[in-house]
Amino acid sequence: MLEVRGLFSGYGKIEILHGVSLEVKESEIVALIGPNGAGKSTVLKTIVGLLKGKGSILFKGEEISSLSSHILVGKGLSYVPQGRIVFPRMSVLENLEMGAYLEKRREKIEEALQRVYGLFPVLKERKEQKAATLSGGEQQMLAMGRALMQSPSLLLLDEPSLGLAPKYVSLIFQKILEMRKKVTMLIVEQNAARALEIADRGYVLELGQNRFEGSGRELLNNPEVRRLYLGG
Numbered sequence: 001m002l003e004v005r006g007l008f009s010g011y012g013k014i015e016i017l018h019g020v021s022l023e024v025k026e027s028e029i030v031a032l033i034g035p036n037g038a039g040k041s042t043v044l045k046t047i048v049g050l051l052k053g054k055g056s057i058l059f060k061g062e063e064i065s066s067l068s069s070h071i072l073v074g075k076g077l078s079y080v081p082q083g084r085i086v087f088p089r090m091s092v093l094e095n096l097e098m099g100a101y102l103e104k105r106r107e108k109i110e111e112a113l114q115r116v117y118g119l120f121p122v123l124k125e126r127k128e129q130k131a132a133t134l135s136g137g138e139q140q141m142l143a144m145g146r147a148l149m150q151s152p153s154l155l156l157l158d159e160p161s162l163g164l165a166p167k168y169v170s171l172i173f174q175k176i177l178e179m180r181k182k183v184t185m186l187i188v189e190q191n192a193a194r195a196l197e198i199a200d201r202g203y204v205l206e207l208g209q210n211r212f213e214g215s216g217r218e219l220l221n222n223p224e225v226r227r228l229y230l231g232g
């Protein structure tokens with residue numbers, strides 16, 4: 001579904017990624033972990049066209065590295081940025097409708113809404129409420145729900161559990177497991193152990209380069225990965 005080869009990217013003259021490679025197969029959950037500043041968010045931003053990099057990015061076999069974000073959304077690639085970004089003064093329903101801005105047919109939007117409400121019933125209960133007044137966990141579900149409105153085939157999630165209370169961390173991971181039936185996911189997570197437990201495969205990034213890769217279980221059991229990234 002996604003194949004990234006030798007990706008270089010950064011901000012202005014500062015190079016942050018020095019040849020990162022990874023792949024995501026259809027219906028997999030792949031975790032991307034690593035210390036703060038390793039370049040995990042930069043990888044996602046470059047894949048979705050928010051940063052221009054060098055190297056190859058194939059999505060369903062098509063080279064997408066020169067395409068812009070809104071084109072990629074139409075091709076089935078959705079992205080939930082780090083930090084629970086919602087439109088604060090808009091209602092839950094309006095936020096979700098924004099996620100389907102490429103869809104003009106009302107009945108398709110309605111179908112997508114029902115699917116998202118099925119996964120996140122709390123969004124239905126609170127559909128008239130302003131997004132700013134949702135709890136942190138609810139805002140994260142809204143950001144994820146909005147990305148699902150376009151029925152993507154690949155979803156990139158940046159730190160979905162960051163800064164949430166423990167009960168919401170568990171809920172978000174449970175929702176990710178429910179979503180796996182419908183969508184392939186590449187997930188960046190601070191909560192590395194938990195991410196590797198649910199991931200089919202994972203990559204450890206360090207200083208803008210690949211450091212380790214393997215199945216979720218292999219990485220969880222790798223003594224060096226445990227010592228360096230999972231707190232021993």
Ligand SMILES: Nc1ncnc2c1ncn2[C@@H]1O[C@H](COP(=O)(O)OP(=O)(O)OP(=O)(O)O)[C@@H](O)[C@H]1O
Pocket residue numbers: 011014016034035036037038039040041042043082
């Ligand atoms: N807009 C920007 N302009 C300049 N440098 C940036 C910008 N955004 C990120 N960086 C730098 O790029 C490097 C990698 O950042 P990135 O956000 O990709 O790391 P990360 O692995 O996602 O870290 P975290 O776990 O803290 O989210 C960092 O050194 C950061 O300071």
Ligand SMILES: [Mg+2]
Pocket residue numbers: 040041042082158159
């Ligand atoms: Mg980040």
